Amino acid sequence: MKIILAITGASGVIYGIRLLEEIKNEEVYLIISKNAEKIIEYETNYSLNDLKAFAKEFYREDEIDSKLASGSFIHDAMIICPCSLKTMACIANGIALNLITRAAICCLKEGRKLIVVPRETPLDLMSLENMVRLKRAGAIVLPAMPAFYYKPIKIEDLVNYIVGKILEQLNINHSLYRRYLDEEI
Numbered sequence: 001m002k003i004i005l006a007i008t009g010a011s012g013v014i015y016g017i018r019l020l021e022e023i024k025n026e027e028v029y030l031i032i033s034k035n036a037e038k039i040i041e042y043e044t045n046y047s048l049n050d051l052k053a054f055a056k057e058f059y060r061e062d063e064i065d066s067k068l069a070s071g072s073f074i075h076d077a078m079i080i081c082p083c084s085l086k087t088m089a090c091i092a093n094g095i096a097l098n099l100i101t102r103a104a105i106c107c108l109k110e111g112r113k114l115i116v117v118p119r120e121t122p123l124d125l126m127s128l129e130n131m132v133r134l135k136r137a138g139a140i141v142l143p144a145m146p147a148f149y150y151k152p153i154k155i156e157d158l159v160n161y162i163v164g165k166i167l168e169q170l171n172i173n174h175s176l177y178r179r180y181l182d183e184e185i
Contacts, residue, residue, distance in 0.1 A: 001170065002027045002075040004068055004107075005055075006100040009035020010082040012119035012144055013043055018163045019081055020054045022174065029068055029075070030055035031100050035084070061098040069099055071106040077113035077170055078103060082144060085120055085127050092130035092137070108137045115169055117162070119144040140169055150178040 003026050007016035013036055020028065030051065032040070040046055052058045059066050067073045080087060080100065087100055091114075096102035107114040116139055120127065131141045142165060146158040157177065164176035 001077070001172070002029070003170070004029045004031065004075055004078040004103055006031040006033070006078070006080045006083075006087075006103070007036045007040070007051075008033045008080060008082060008084040008087045008100060009039050010084040010119045011039060011043065012082040013039045014159055015117060015119065015144055015162050016079075016081040017044065017046055017051065018159050019079065019166055020051060022163055022167060022176070023170075023172070024054040026172075028055045029057050029059065031059045031061060031068070031103070033061045033084075033087075033098070033100060059099055061100050064096075064099050064102060066099060069096075069102045069106065071110045073103075073106070075112065077115065078107045079115045079117070079166060079170075080104060081115070081117040081166065082119040083116040085118065085130075088116055088118055088127065088134065089130050091116070091139075092133040104139075108139065111138065113169070114139040115142055115166060116140070117142050117144055117166065142166060142169065147180075149180050152177075 090097045090101040091104045144162050146161040160176035164174050167174045
């Protein structure tokens with residue numbers, strides 16, 4: 001599977017990093033925003049080089065001339081995880097501010113799968129309206145809202161739940177959490 005994964009500058013970059021670890025055997029085109037680089041350094045022990053090692057190709061958000069900025073770049077899905085509210089607003093309003101927003105807009109115009117994972121609370125009315133606009137445009141809006149029926153013990157369990165939900169949208173099997181009423185892990 002050919003996947004574009006963008007990590008933006010919202011808190012919760014661990015969701016995107018953990019997803020990257022899970023899809024490392026796929027053909028991953030990784031974009032990391034400048035603000036995400038700062039958050040990765042602040043919130044985790046990962047380096048940019050650690051993350052680049054999991055991807056087939058790596059891009060910075062200002063590489064707007066890359067092949068990912070074209071609708072003719074054929075891929076199966078794009079995930080923005082986490083998706084900052086600024087990035088979400090740009091996509092919802094058709095503003096190709098950088099490579100991430102341009103590639104996402106191309107996904108929507110070409111009818112490809114776009115999954116956005118906002119991580120913010122509480123939500124203001126504009127952000128809720130942007131989520132609705134994205135959903136109407138064909139995106140999957142998957143907020144980082146973990147469940148508790150599987151009785152998580154560690155923070156990693158909460159992260160794995162969200163990553164598992166993303167993988168399910170890609171039809172990728174996983175055993176990251178126990179599904180509701182399922183006895184197996």
